[in-house]
Amino acid sequence: MIKNKAISKTLSIVIIVVIIIAVVAAVYLLTTPPTTAVKEVKVGVILPLSGPLAQTGADMKRGIEFAVRKINEQGGIKSLGGAKLVVVYGDSAGKPETGAAEAERLITQENVVALVGAYQSSVTKTASEVAERYEVPFINPDSTSPALTERGYKWFFRVTPHDEMFAKQHVEFVQWLEEKYGVDIKRVAIIHEDTEWGTKSAEAWQKYFSEAGYEIVKVVSYHAATVTSLDSEIDALKAANPDIVLVASYVSDAILFVQTCKLRDFSPLAIIAQDAGFINPSYVEEVGEDGYYIFSREVFNWDLFEVIAGLKEVNEEYKSIYGVDLNGNSARDYTGMWVLYYALEEAGKKADPSDLKAFRAAIREALVNLYIPKEKLIMPWDGVKFDEKGQNILSKGIIVQMMPDDGKYHTVYPPEIATREPIFPMPKWSERT
């Protein structure tokens, strides 16, 4: 009896353990990538491919794929004998913990030489922390929270401008409007959604506008997820009688905001938005003529094709493959990939990917010393150069305005690359057709 029991006990243990090991081995064999003979350089990209920002994620993925395609077409990484650039994607699902897990997987399992990502600031925070820990360069083409470059990280490089830089630019824009149109702007009101992005944008605005001598007459916040009406908020703004209004909203609330301004007959001299909801294609489509004359900070605009050399051809090619124009997200990620490419060329002169650690360090060094002149970029920047915090200080935003003739956003500032003159002040609602 006891002998039987002992055997069956041991046997079941052994069987189960064997099954588990078999399963794990199968998983390993199925998921571990084969080593290729062809020289390849693997890069990891983390994007919100599922989740509420999946569409944006798909957008950015197109930008990345396009960049990789063009990079390989022009000969790959020549300093490594023409090695092909290969991208492995990780889905962050829009959650910081998933982004972190994907970063771990890309670094340790896929052995990527660098990471690119991740749009949402919270995801970028955790994914780049993993990269910092493993000493892997992390290129951030599209997250704008200022906090990201305040962490003292050595391996984090942000290509896009951040929200404080944008706020400063808003001030410059308003000052320029004043000079150009001989209008005295004094009173500034702010309305913002109350998560980190909106709140920090509002703080930056308050800081820089006050410093520049403007009076902040009203700051109103609202909760985007549960807002059913902005009537009281708009009325509060109206009561404060501002000259201009600064807005930080996402899509649904941007639509609500514009609708309510019309309903409440509120039209200050100018409404200046902070990207996000206001430049989202859904918004542009749905807001129609109510959105005319509104300014927004942007990072990129379709009409730059007329003023940036080479951009037109690039966009034509992009459009022929994907059926849509480049936009701020796909363009920034496209650019981020190219920045990495230039760094790879430099790194390839000093190290080889077969020694992962040394190669990653070489990439980092290349990024620290990197300078890309504006002529090589499709973005409206002065170039790419990272400061000691990892921020690209030659980047900047643009200001666009939705024009009444075609309902599209046109670039109006900085004047060197503007394609149109801004319409200022904004006509009253009753004056519009």
Added chain:
Amino acid sequence: MMSTLLEYINMVRRSPIILAISIVLLILPIIFQYLNLPFPANMLFLALMYAIAAMAWNLLTGYTGQLSIGHAIFFGIGAYTTMILMLYYKITPWIGIVISGFMAMIVGLALGVPLFRLRSHWFTLATIASAEIFRLVFMVWPYVGGSAGLQAPIVAPEEKLYYIQYAGPFIYCYIALAILAIELIVLHRIVNSKIGYYLQAIREDENAAAVLGVNVFKYKMIAMAYSAFFTGLAGALYTIRFRFVDPFAVFDLITISVYIVVAGIIGGIYSFIGPLIGAFIFLPITEYVRVEIVARFPRYYGLHVCVVGIILLIISMLLPEGIYGFLEKKGIIKHKFFEEESRVVGGPENE
């Protein structure tokens, strides 16, 4: 403690499956680490984390009959406490985790005072409302980082052990396993004791129990204390693994509260080990759908949550005792995991 250890050893001797599974769980992380498979290792970690939370949750729901869809409160409090202690007061998470549990417990007890006056769906609605209040408050409270959350800085190598900052899920799987083991032992003792008996009596018929002299409120509070404590530990686990907390991640209705409920129901709330099994079934399925289908076709965002809903619907309609409970009922699982199967004095077939 000794007696519980002896009890555990007894259980293991009686049931080879327990031993097998214990061994498997112990060596899986090592295997994953060696074979360089961080993705399944992370899934193991998540499954463990949710298992800890779901087991704790079930003490209140399956045993005491108080359905909570707001357990994110305790998870979030646990997560934030560990982070705050670590960030502002430089207290090591080894201690911080325990304090988090107690913090969550205190919050749970405080909530219990008003909430336990409510019965059935009122209580459930109140838990949902309470969780949302916590989420909103943490979103605007600057001390806890507001909606930006808090991130722990990377520490120097000599401080890695102190702050439990390691790359990869490896170490954390073991910490999770340790917490799970302790939790299983503690919970098992409770449900097989007088307390467990009273809790189930309360679940069956609160009024009758009161008439028979059971101090209903006291026992509900006891259940809440343990339930909140261990869920808080799960939250602390989140913090030490990801070193970042924000209200959207840890106080979330769907990805924390509902996932815990789903894990419990899928596994079976009427069996002791049900929620744990549920977590181990449910997490991999959701992740699989997300990674294989949704991430490939971002147009179909939401599909994996929809699938979760379908599974939940089928189980709640056809298998109210959960998958594990069903297998038990059908005699497919003959081994009683624990001697006096904390098999409930009730459950659907007895209604």
Added chain:
Amino acid sequence: MVSPADLVNAIVSGILVGSVYSLIAMGLALIWGVMNIINFAHGDFMMLGAFIAYWMFRLFGLDPLLCIPLSFGTIFLLGVLVQKGIIDRILEAPLISQIAATFALVLIIRYGAEAWFGPFTRRIVTGYSGEVINLGSIILPLTRLLAFVVSIIVALALYLFLTRTYVGTALRATSQDREAAQLHGINVSAMYKLAFGLGVGIAAIGGVLLSTFYPIYPEMGAYFCLLAFIIVVFGGFGSVFGAYVSGLIIGVTQCVSALFIMPTLKDVVAFLLFILIILFKPTGLFGKGG
């Protein structure tokens, strides 16, 4: 500071938008009253109603107000199917299974819609969307005014139905005492289907009305469902018209408090109020018992 005109406008705003909340809440109260089941997915049926209006408008240019019968009819049928296929089976099940099942419906409907329609935000802009009627300093957006009128009509129609028709009376009887109703020859099973279909159908009408002045997106059900709960609890379960009046009150409270309190706190207050009400006066203002 806040001027009297602002206050009056806030109150008017509150009544107008509250009338739409009321519709949604009425449907919830009906289901709860007759079947004693919490329909967590109520807001999502509303969302479907709104989407039907959107697609009809987008594809055929049909004005949303004209779409009401279609929305109502479709969601009513859907509700009956759901009741028959799912709710019926769990009416006798333990509470946890009931709640799990209706919660599962939330996930299936909400995220199924998201997977199908895409997570985008949409909007219906008709020729009269921007029209405003000004009565002195009171601003009355036309769309909301129309919504209010429709809401009153629907409420009246429901009232007449419940009090003046045989079926309606049978419904009320079932909600009061199921066994007695059965003894009187009322087909309780049919009543349940009717109640559920009617309940979500009315919510769908609410959705259509909302779509005329509010953005449409798959997750919109979440917030309005919560509001509906608060309203129903406030007004007392089983009291369909208590829910209607409460809806107006809650609408006004929301708009007026927005003048004074920080927005996120506004939501916190709403939740706290909710908990307080169910703690201390679960029968609500008009209810007949919880």
